[in-house]
Amino acid sequence: MKILSDFDGVWTDQGGEARFINESFVLEVSRDLGLPVEVARSEFEGFLRAAHDEPDRHGWWPRGFLTAFVDEDELLATGAVCRYLDDGGDARGAGRWRDGIQRAGHGSAHEYGSEKFGPAMRTYLQDHGHGLVEGSLGLCQRLRGAGAELVIVSNSPTSKLRKLFNDAGIEEGDGLRLVGDARKWWIENDEPCAEFASRRVHLDRPYYREILAREQPDLVIGDVASLDLAMPAAMRKEGALDPTMQLVLRQGPSSAAWAVGQTSLDRAERLVDRCVSSVLELEGLVENR
Numbered sequence: 703m704k705i706l707s708d709f710d711g712v713w714t715d716q717g718g719e720a721r722f723i724n725e726s727f728v729l730e731v732s733r734d735l736g737l738p739v740e741v742a743r744s745e746f747e748g749f750l751r752a753a754h755d756e757p758d759r760h761g762w763w764p765r766g767f768l769t770a771f772v773d774e775d776e777l778l779a780t781g782a783v784c785r786y787l788d789d790g791g792d793a794r795g796a797g798r799w800r801d802g803i804q805r806a807g808h809g810s811a812h813e814y815g816s817e818k819f820g821p822a823m824r825t826y827l828q829d830h831g832h833g834l835v836e837g838s839l840g841l842c843q844r845l846r847g848a849g850a851e852l853v854i855v856s857n858s859p860t861s862k863l864r865k866l867f868n869d870a871g872i873e874e875g876d877g878l879r880l881v882g883d884a885r886k887w888w889i890e891n892d893e894p895c896a897e898f899a900s901r902r903v904h905l906d907r908p909y910y911r912e913i914l915a916r917e918q919p920d921l922v923i924g925d926v927a928s929l930d931l932a933m934p935a936a937m938r939k940e941g942a943l944d945p946t947m948q949l950v951l952r953q954g955p956s957s958a959a960w961a962v963g964q965t966s967l968d969r970a971e972r973l974v975d976r977c978v979s980s981v982l983e984l985e986g987l988v989e990n991r
């Protein structure tokens with residue numbers, strides 16, 4: 703059995719990192735704009751709620767295409783809030799934030815937010831370390847023992863994947879391969895798209911398609927449905943991947959309800975077959991086949 707797995711958010715837990723980055727952003731705004739912290743935090747949450755109400759406008763936008771929705775990944779929150787401000791959003795406090803950010807010498811909220819994001823992430827990782835979820839070594843050993851093949855396909859660089867697996871005592875080879883810089887996010891053209899729960903999801907993802915076609919996995923697991931699972935779902939439907947291939951969402955506390963709800967739809971129409979709360983549940987899925 704071949705498992706094609708995403709990395710960040712599946713083998714790592716990013717919830718703490720996302721909460722730290724959001725709170726750091728609130729503290730920076732509070733300081734730069736002279737706002738009480740609780741006011742800045744409450745207004746930030748208001749902007750984020752407004753962004754969640756417009757999922758077709760907010761999320762991850764590389765190359766001018768929306769490749770993942772804001773409510774699928776907590777790490778997209780600050781970017782979405784900045785876009786909301788730049789788009790002229792009118793939730794309480796938005797005008798004050800725009801004026802304050804401009805007075806602080808920034809051309810846009812996006813520029814301001816980008817400047818804050820990287821240092822906050824580095825601070826968190828320095829203070830908390832960056833490692834695989836507990837139990838990863840045992841899981842890899844048992845998957846190997848069961849004869850499963852594991853291919854990690856990630857947008858992160860292969861060197862980062864290798865370091866984190868090595869730090870956990872897991873070496874490449876013997877059924878484990880690492881494929882970094884996968885560019886799952888890359889959308890070539892506006893069409894084709896598919897609708898899932900009224901979301902327009904892009905399917906012209908040539909780099910990810912090529913990897914999936916080559917690997918022919920029996921199971922694909924990821925934590926962001928539009929980014930990790932929509933392409934294999936479409937390829938299964940069109941016959942480019944096996945009809946028995948399983949689509950698994952690693953569900954966290956903040957997973958999008960619309961993505962989790964996909965499991966109740968007919969197999970041909972859904973982009974998630976089942977949800978698991980941890981990558982450690984892969985072992986049971988392998989045994990159950």
Ligand SMILES: [Mg+2]
Binds near residue numbers: 709711712924925926
């Ligand atoms: Mg991920």
